Amino acid sequence: MNTEVTTTTVPGSAPGQPSEEWHSALYEAAAQVFEMMVGEPVSRQPEGSPEGLNDTTAMVGLAGSLCGVLSIRCSTAAAVSIASKMLGEPEHSAACVDQQLDALGEICNMVAGNFKARVDGLREKCMLSVPTVITGQDYTLHSLSTDSGIEVAMLFQNLPVILRLEVHG
Amino acid sequence: MSNIRALIVDDSSVMRKIVERCLRQAGVELATVYEASNGAEGLAVVGSNQVDLILSDINMPVMDGLEFVKNLQAAANAKGIPIVMITTEGGEAQVTQAISLGAKGYIRKPFTPDQVKQHVVPLLRVDR
Secondary structure, eight states: OOOOOOOOOOOOOOTTSOOHHHHHHHHHHHHHHIIIIISSOOEEOOSSOOSSOTTEEEEEEEEESSEEEEEEEEOHHHHHHHHHHHHTOOTTSHHHHHTHHHHHHHHHHHHHHHHHHHSTTHHHHEEEOOOEEEEOSSOOOOOTTEEEEEEEEEEETTEEEEEEEEEEO | OOSEEEEEEOSOHHHHHHHHHHHHHTTOOEEEEEEESSHHHHHHHHHHSOOSEEEEOSSOSSSOHHHHHHHHTTOGGGTTOOEEEEESOOOHHHHHHHHHHTOOEEEESSOOHHHHHHHHHHHHHHHO
16 A cells, blocks of 8 residues: 655745645545545555546635635546445446546545644635536646646555645735 | 434435434434425424424525524524534534524534434423
């Protein structure tokens, strides 16, 4: 099991800006959500963004003392597997296929909430939007006015799952 | 804790299923489970059905959980129904607001079945 974290630039440590501690907080928030709500652990993935991950992306907006977007992206196979574990249904069941987007959106929502609870001053002063989920094979997610961001790559049942927190100034 | 008619309000259908499963694991015998995807739908359910227990998310489109609880206080047939909020929004201000509006408990996501049991079962013993 790998223990490396894939990171991007983390500029500055001003209030509302990512710090190195946020990396750990984001991973730990996600690990707890997967452990408690999906019933399966995640592990950190070695450096290098894997290809072919853009099948499904869930996003939650943050506003207040921290403004930005938290996204989680993975393959359709991973999204269906997550839904399967959450629902307690076989992966090939219609319920899992139908509810994969709902499941990933809720995971993103819980990771965002759990993350802000772990960072001083964010729990009370940062609000979350309802999740949005997009699907497809050929798109790039752009967040306007992004000043900085952090990325955490994980493995869920050997399938890559990427978390990204983009912070607006 | 038998023949409980529960209303689960959450915009995530997956989360509604998880909450229902946690209730059953907690030993709550559910006679009926009503589902609503926002507070407005929840009010409609309460307006036309007998409900013994409400579990509601806060952050939802159309009508959020706090507005839902506030509106429930004006509903004649909602008096005495224990309400437990289940949400990712776990700030103390929100907890205080939810309690002041009439919620009896507050569970933060992510949660375990034991946490649901711990918060819900005592309410069913007291309030019924």
